[in-house]
Amino acid sequence: MTEVHTNALQTILDEFKNISPETANALIFKNNGQTIAKTEAATEDQIQRLIANFNDIAQQAETIGGIENLTIQAADSQLNITAMNNFYLATVSSRAANQEIVKSLTHVVVPTVARLVDPLVLQPSENQPSGAVQLEEPSTQETVLPVEEEPSIESIPEPQLPFELFLPITPINQFMVEKIGGLLIPADTVRIDGEVIAKWGDLYEGKQIKMVNIEALDGKKTTCKFKAIKEAKSNAKGIIQIPEKILQTLQTEKGKLVMVKPVIE
Amino acid sequence: MDQRTNVEIATELLDGAAVISVGDDNSLFTSLAASLAEIRKLKGVMGYILRSNTSAIIDITEQDKTIEYAILSSQISESSLEMAKQFSLANIESVLVEGKSVKVLCMSMGENRIGIFMEKTATHAWIIKRILI
Numbered sequence: 001m002t003e004v005h006t007n008a009l010q011t012i013l014d015e016f017k018n019i020s021p022e023t024a025n026a027l028i029f030k031n032n033g034q035t036i037a038k039t040e041a042a043t044e045d046q047i048q049r050l051i052a053n054f055n056d057i058a059q060q061a062e063t064i065g066g067i068e069n070l071t072i073q074a075a076d077s078q079l080n081i082t083a084m085n086n087f088y089l090a091t092v093s094s095r096a097a098n099q100e101i102v103k104s105l106t107h108v109v110v111p112t113v114a115r116l117v118d119p120l121v122l123q124p125s126e127n128q129p130s131g132a133v134q135l136e137e138p139s140t141q142e143t144v145l146p147v148e149e150e151p152s153i154e155s156i157p158e159p160q161l162p163f164e165l166f167l168p169i170t171p172i173n174q175f176m177v178e179k180i181g182g183l184l185i186p187a188d189t190v191r192i193d194g195e196v197i198a199k200w201g202d203l204y205e206g207k208q209i210k211m212v213n214i215e216a217l218d219g220k221k222t223t224c225k226f227k228a229i230k231e232a233k234s235n236a237k238g239i240i241q242i243p244e245k246i247l248q249t250l251q252t253e254k255g256k257l258v259m260v261k262p263v264i265e
Numbered sequence: 266m267d268q269r270t271n272v273e274i275a276t277e278l279l280d281g282a283a284v285i286s287v288g289d290d291n292s293l294f295t296s297l298a299a300s301l302a303e304i305r306k307l308k309g310v311m312g313y314i315l316r317s318n319t320s321a322i323i324d325i326t327e328q329d330k331t332i333e334y335a336i337l338s339s340q341i342s343e344s345s346l347e348m349a350k351q352f353s354l355a356n357i358e359s360v361l362v363e364g365k366s367v368k369v370l371c372m373s374m375g376e377n378r379i380g381i382f383m384e385k386t387a388t389h390a391w392i393i394k395r396i397l398i
Binding site for chain 1: 355361
């Protein structure tokens with residue numbers, strides 16, 4: 001990685017304190033112990049110990065397919081480590097920080113820049129498993145004329161591969177059912193935690209989300225309209241309020257869990 | 266569960282889960298065991314490990330992964346404590362490690378350590394709340 005690339009990541013981290021002042025520390029590292037960028041507050045000793053401990057977990061985490069994300073939540077603050085191709089981004093922030101901003105920085109902005117500046121990403125052949133390369137090489141030697149190799153060079157879209165990772169996968173959320181009823185409650189509309197709806201809005205910016213698919217544990221499904229739960233209380237977290245009619249369709253009841261995903265139009 | 270020997274190691278089954286106990290009764294352990302047995306029934310929860318200084322309960326669907334999961338949850342508990350210390354994070358509530366398809370939630374309650382293994386779609390926030398109640 002060149003100095004220019006490192007500077008780009010350092011600039012982003014320097015901006016952290018302006019965008020999210022509650023983020024006390026941020027650093028980007030490689031699992032070989034190399035620090036790519038860091039905020040001033042992080043000392044070399046802290047960083048090296050963090051990487052060593054992270055690697056200890058990563059070694060054992062092969063059984064769950066490696067580490068994509070690690071979050072330590074303490075009473076007032078939290079430490080988060082997000083994997084980004086060949087790098088890891090670690091942030092230490094207050095739990096009072098706006099989580100939307102922190103998430104947008106740690107899961108979107110920094111990974112996007114990291115992917116753009118990571119030279120390995122721009123050389124897909126180096127990222128391919130060696131086994132796959134070995135399989136291709138003999139076949140070209142044996143049969144295909146060299147002329148046929150040229151069109152494959154024209155497949156310029158290859159560098160776009162990393163960007164495909166950013167295409168949002170339809171999120172599936174698990175909610176606990178609460179029954180809702182009353183004269184002014186429409187029978188065809190469920191109510192969902194407003195934070196989840198806001199996240200969908202962020203994820204599918206510009207797309208309309210008017211309906212949700214709901215699936216009960218036994219596989220019964222339905223599609224219906226939705227609204228945010230009115231009460232802004234923390235109790236609304238992880239809750240879906242469902243009118244009687246939809247409860248009957250899903251053959252579920254209060255206290256049961258359902259899976260909900262937005263219908264993207 | 267109610268009767269534990271002080272010296273001998275006892276192995277028994279609790280709703281299909283292996284329970285190993287050595288030593289005295291631990292009421293928090295018993296209470297956590299009950300909560301985890303309930304959490305275990307949630308969709309997406311693949312199993313859990315609960316251990317104290319004297320007892321352990323292991324209930325993992327993929328039994329061939331029991332040892333690997335036990336080592337992983339133990340490593341997460343130890344290393345996350347060190348990481349938290351480095352950055353002055355006090356009173357750890359939970360540690361969540363997300364892999365490609367599985368995520369692990371680790372929590373410590375007194376001397377009791379919990380590791381819950383679940384699919385990535387499972388709602389871990391509710392589980393944390395349920396345990397902290």
